[in-house]
Amino acid sequence: MNISVKISVNGVLHEAEVEPRLLLAHFLRETCGLTGTHVGCETSVCGACTVLVDGQAVKSCTMFAVQADGTEVTTVEGLASNGEMHPVQEGFWECHGLQCGYCTPGMMMTAVQLLERNEAPSRDDIRHALDGNLCRCTGYTHIIDAVEYAAKKGRA
Amino acid sequence: MSTTTEKPPVTKSTQKYIGRAMKRVEDPRLLKGVGTYVDDVQLAGVVHAEFVRSPHANASIKSINTDAAKKLPGVIGVFTGADINEKAGTIPCASPLPGGKSPVHTVLAGSRVYFVGHPVAVVVAKTRAIARDALELVEVDYEPIPAVIDPEKALEKGSALTHPELGTNVAFTWGLAGGDVDAAFKEADRVFKLRILHQRVTPMAIEPRGCAASWHSGESSLTLWTSTQIPHLIRTLLPGMIGIPENKLRVVTPEVGGGFGSKLNLYSEEAVVSHLAMRLNRPTKWIEGRRENAAVTIHGRDQIGDHEVAIKNDGTVLAIRSNIIADIGSYLQLLTPAIPTLTGLMIGGCYKLKAVKVDITGVHTNKMSADAYRGAGRPEATYIIERVMDYVADELGLDPIEVRLKNMPQSGEFPFTTITGLQYDSGNYQAALEKAKELAQWPRLLKERENARAEGRLFGIGLSTYVEICALGPSKIMAAGGWEWGCVRIEISGKVTVITGATPHGQGQETSFAQIAADRLGIPIEDIVVLRGDTATAHFGRDTYGSRATALGGTAIAMSIDKIIEKTKTLAAALLEAAPADIEFAEGKFFVRGSEAKSIGWGQLASEAYVAKNLPPGFEPGLEASSFFEPPNCTFPFGTHICAVEVDRDTGQVKILKYTAVDDCGKQVNPLLIEGQVQGGIAQSLGAALMERTVYDENGQLLTGEFMDYAIPRALDIPEYALGSTETPSPSNLLGVKGVGEAGTIGATPCIGNAVIDALSPLGIRHVDLPFTPERVWRAIQEKGGTL
Numbered sequence: 001m002n003i004s005v006k007i008s009v010n011g012v013l014h015e016a017e018v019e020p021r022l023l024l025a026h027f028l029r030e031t032c033g034l035t036g037t038h039v040g041c042e043t044s045v046c047g048a049c050t051v052l053v054d055g056q057a058v059k060s061c062t063m064f065a066v067q068a069d070g071t072e073v074t075t076v077e078g079l080a081s082n083g084e085m086h087p088v089q090e091g092f093w094e095c096h097g098l099q100c101g102y103c104t105p106g107m108m109m110t111a112v113q114l115l116e117r118n119e120a121p122s123r124d125d126i127r128h129a130l131d132g133n134l135c136r137c138t139g140y141t142h143i144i145d146a147v148e149y150a151a152k153k154g155r156a
Numbered sequence: 157m158s159t160t161t162e163k164p165p166v167t168k169s170t171q172k173y174i175g176r177a178m179k180r181v182e183d184p185r186l187l188k189g190v191g192t193y194v195d196d197v198q199l200a201g202v203v204h205a206e207f208v209r210s211p212h213a214n215a216s217i218k219s220i221n222t223d224a225a226k227k228l229p230g231v232i233g234v235f236t237g238a239d240i241n242e243k244a245g246t247i248p249c250a251s252p253l254p255g256g257k258s259p260v261h262t263v264l265a266g267s268r269v270y271f272v273g274h275p276v277a278v279v280v281a282k283t284r285a286i287a288r289d290a291l292e293l294v295e296v297d298y299e300p301i302p303a304v305i306d307p308e309k310a311l312e313k314g315s316a317l318t319h320p321e322l323g324t325n326v327a328f329t330w331g332l333a334g335g336d337v338d339a340a341f342k343e344a345d346r347v348f349k350l351r352i353l354h355q356r357v358t359p360m361a362i363e364p365r366g367c368a369a370s371w372h373s374g375e376s377s378l379t380l381w382t383s384t385q386i387p388h389l390i391r392t393l394l395p396g397m398i399g400i401p402e403n404k405l406r407v408v409t410p411e412v413g414g415g416f417g418s419k420l421n422l423y424s425e426e427a428v429v430s431h432l433a434m435r436l437n438r439p440t441k442w443i444e445g446r447r448e449n450a451a452v453t454i455h456g457r458d459q460i461g462d463h464e465v466a467i468k469n470d471g472t473v474l475a476i477r478s479n480i481i482a483d484i485g486s487y488l489q490l491l492t493p494a495i496p497t498l499t500g501l502m503i504g505g506c507y508k509l510k511a512v513k514v515d516i517t518g519v520h521t522n523k524m525s526a527d528a529y530r531g532a533g534r535p536e537a538t539y540i541i542e543r544v545m546d547y548v549a550d551e552l553g554l555d556p557i558e559v560r561l562k563n564m565p566q567s568g569e570f571p572f573t574t575i576t577g578l579q580y581d582s583g584n585y586q587a588a589l590e591k592a593k594e595l596a597q598w599p600r601l602l603k604e605r606e607n608a609r610a611e612g613r614l615f616g617i618g619l620s621t622y623v624e625i626c627a628l629g630p631s632k633i634m635a636a637g638g639w640e641w642g643c644v645r646i647e648i649s650g651k652v653t654v655i656t657g658a659t660p661h662g663q664g665q666e667t668s669f670a671q672i673a674a675d676r677l678g679i680p681i682e683d684i685v686v687l688r689g690d691t692a693t694a695h696f697g698r699d700t701y702g703s704r705a706t707a708l709g710g711t712a713i714a715m716s717i718d719k720i721i722e723k724t725k726t727l728a729a730a731l732l733e734a735a736p737a738d739i740e741f742a743e744g745k746f747f748v749r750g751s752e753a754k755s756i757g758w759g760q761l762a763s764e765a766y767v768a769k770n771l772p773p774g775f776e777p778g779l780e781a782s783s784f785f786e787p788p789n790c791t792f793p794f795g796t797h798i799c800a801v802e803v804d805r806d807t808g809q810v811k812i813l814k815y816t817a818v819d820d821c822g823k824q825v826n827p828l829l830i831e832g833q834v835q836g837g838i839a840q841s842l843g844a845a846l847m848e849r850t851v852y853d854e855n856g857q858l859l860t861g862e863f864m865d866y867a868i869p870r871a872l873d874i875p876e877y878a879l880g881s882t883e884t885p886s887p888s889n890l891l892g893v894k895g896v897g898e899a900g901t902i903g904a905t906p907c908i909g910n911a912v913i914d915a916l917s918p919l920g921i922r923h924v925d926l927p928f929t930p931e932r933v934w935r936a937i938q939e940k941g942g943t944l
Contacts, residue, residue, distance in 0.1 A: 037189070131870050139869075142835065
């Protein structure tokens with residue numbers, strides 16, 4: 001039996017009848033066609049699927065779409081505004097914070113939450129905040145640089 | 157930023173882009189979430205495949221009942237080995253060794269399964285969820301058989317056999333001998349033995365594998381999108397398996413979410429999905445889950461080595477005699493046998509040994525196949541020789557640096573022919589070592605260690621001076637051609653399209669190849685587009701692995717540009733009313749020697765070349781050239797890594813306090829990307845040194861089947877770096893490039909290992925096996941009583 005949900009994604013309301021077991025990650029990718037949210041482990045460990053649900057970073061591979069009913073979701077596609085990159089996106093670009101790019105959307109969404117909570121994080125704060133997001137390419141150092149860059153840019 | 161780099165790269169006016177740290181042109185699409193990975197490929201009417209996999213390491217299949225699964229609404233078909241194996245070929249190994257014995261590797265299991273995860277049947281359904289539901293309805297009656305797990309026991313007489321039809325668990329043996337080993341051992345003042353285990357590890361790219369195939373019935377052709385490093389090798393190998401001609405197969409590699417060697421293979425699923433798309437005449441997609449990725453994508457390393465080392469009392473290392481057992485798992489995948497041979501070839505490291513003898517035995521066990529994982533045989537070699545160097549220093553009471561310096565060739569000795577027969581192209585090992593010492597503030601480190609030890613803390617310093625073999629390689633040593641291909645086209649508008657046969661997948665060559673082309677053509681980088689990863693546009697290629705893409709693929713592009721420049725001189729001569737021999741080219745302009753003021757650029761020349769009204773006699777229209785670069789030799793990047801660690805005596809936890817790396821990858825095209833490669837490589841190496849280990853239990857059950865059980869480094873595990881470089885051009889290609897993709901994974905594990913052992917040495921500990929997990933280190937400390 002399908003269930004009706006209304007979820008605002010990047011400011012656009014999506015209404016759909018979904019299977020109760022449909023994961024938020026798959027709702028975003030398949031129902032909304034927003035494939036920037038990636039699935040890497042299906043166990044909440046890797047964080048590639050991280051999105052913001054009502055401003056909180058959530059691993060969308062372990063949240064059901066029905067649980068997100070009535071919420072406002074922000075995905076990587078919603079980070080830039082008016083064609084301008086978000087400071088976090090800019091930081092990742094400037095500091096070579098990505099290689100294959102697969103973990104990047106989730107990594108950036110977690111960074112966005114961090115900077116909303118702490119506008120001047122130390123490098124250790126950043127490491128702690130990103131501890132639930134795995135990257136196999138970069139070795140993290142350039143990602144930490146990128147978040148530092150974004151923090152400075154955001155304060156400027 | 158806390159990564160200390162020595163100084164910004166120098167940009168000369170004549171070298172506008174090469175050598176410059178430039179951000180990547182591929183990034184915006186990835187940062188905006190609009191890049192296309194294989195699961196993002198949209199195909200109308202696509203159906204989804206999921207695989208029924210063996211829960212047993214070794215079992216015979218008594219029966220398979222697919223009736224219930226087939227009845228599930230939404231299921232399109234369920235296919236077993238009996239339905240498919242005759243039609244989808246066998247999985248190829250491109251590097252078999254003479255005398256080796258290998259089983260027939262069908263795409264689905266036949267009457268027996270050989271490892272946990274072995275595909276037994278495939279379900280196709282309208283949605284991925286229905287396909288997964290149907291998996292549970294396929295009933296397979298297994299009769300378990302005791303598994304062959306320990307590779308050493310597998311070699312004992314009377315051992316159970318992984319593949320009984322082979323009559324042995326020995327898949328291959330391979331030997332290498334250089335110099336007079338017996339004489340070297342006779343000459344020795346001392347001989348010592350060292351047993352080194354290099355554990356099995358799991359590559360764990362964050363994007364699991366996946367593929368989608370679409371059959372075009374009108375053209376009788378197939379397009380395969382697959383998350384791979386090797387679309388061209390797949391296009392060479394797959395047609396014969398699925399029964400279509402090569403020129404009816406197009407392989408597309410969209411964005412690839414990490415490879416590290418794990419996507420350097422032709423896997424069962426790619427053949428099955430291709431076959432199903434043809435058979436069902438419907439686009440078919442399969443996306444690997446993480447548990448599948450851990451179980452059925454290749455593993456790396458897994459060697460047990462017994463080494464005997466002959467030394468002189470002055471620290472000279474004369475010879476190494478090694479017996480290496482490589483646990484290769486159940487099947488030979490594409491390059492399985494080649495990996496340990498690289499260990500053998502590189503076992504002498506960057507040292508002048510008089511003799512080497514290496515005997516390698518590849519052993520079949522009931523595990524997933526081992527194959528190329530970032531470094532592929534060289535991390536194992538480097539770990540061995542760099543542990544040996546520290547062991548020698550410890551044995552003789554010498555400084556580990558002095559021991560290394562004593563055994564290294566001098567910069568004037570290059571090209572240097574090793575005792576294993578390789579010709580190291582160029583090098584200055586001492587310079588890299590000196591620079592690393594300087595960056596690491598070596599005297600201060602020694603003082604810190606002295607102070608820490610005085611306080612009873614377990615503080616250690618480690619180093620490794622590595623050399624690696626890259627830019628693989630000349631065709632004579634490669635299974636299916638070692639060249640690389642590139643094509644450059646000056647479009648009618650003067651814009652430039654560069655097509656590479658190398659298949660970058662995150663390394664950033666859309667940027668660095670544009671840098672190479674922009675300098676050579678003398679045009680702004682914004683006018684260049686680099687295409688990759690589609691056999692319909694990149695007609696030839698041998699793809700990306702073995703740190704080869706820039707050294708070989710970049711050179712093929714430079715060669716193509718040189719051809720276009722030569723051709724264009726004729727056209728420029730006609731337009732300037734001069735003889736072709738008098739035309740010169742510099743900074744994007746053609747002019748008559750001595751009158752630079754009157755020049756013509758690419759825009760006008762391209763227009764003339766394609767509009768073709770004023771062409772000189774015999775001038776073929778168009779400005780396009782392609783090249784196959786056949787390298788005369790491999791390249792041999794090198795460097796020195798130094799780190800300081802502290803071990804927590806109570807928990808066994810290792811903390812890396814400071815990490816210094818000086819890498820020489822030849823001429824640098826984009827230092828920012830090189831830094832990224834080095835940092836990423838060190839992180840993977842740190843994982844192998846401190847936490848990663850693929851574990852099968854005694855029944856062959858995989859205990860490290862997902863990220864909850866298999867630890868890879870997180871942001872908190874990464875130390876701050878001091879990074880530097882030296883730049884010794886390679887004479888093996890016209891760019892002087894050597895390659896950097898694997899440097900970190902090769903240099904760092906022994907560096908960390910040596911530091912940990914140094915930290916534990918006051919307790920009398922001389923050896924601990926990889927990885928240095930808290931438990932292992934703690935146990936080692938307990939065995940020594942835990943006190944100084």
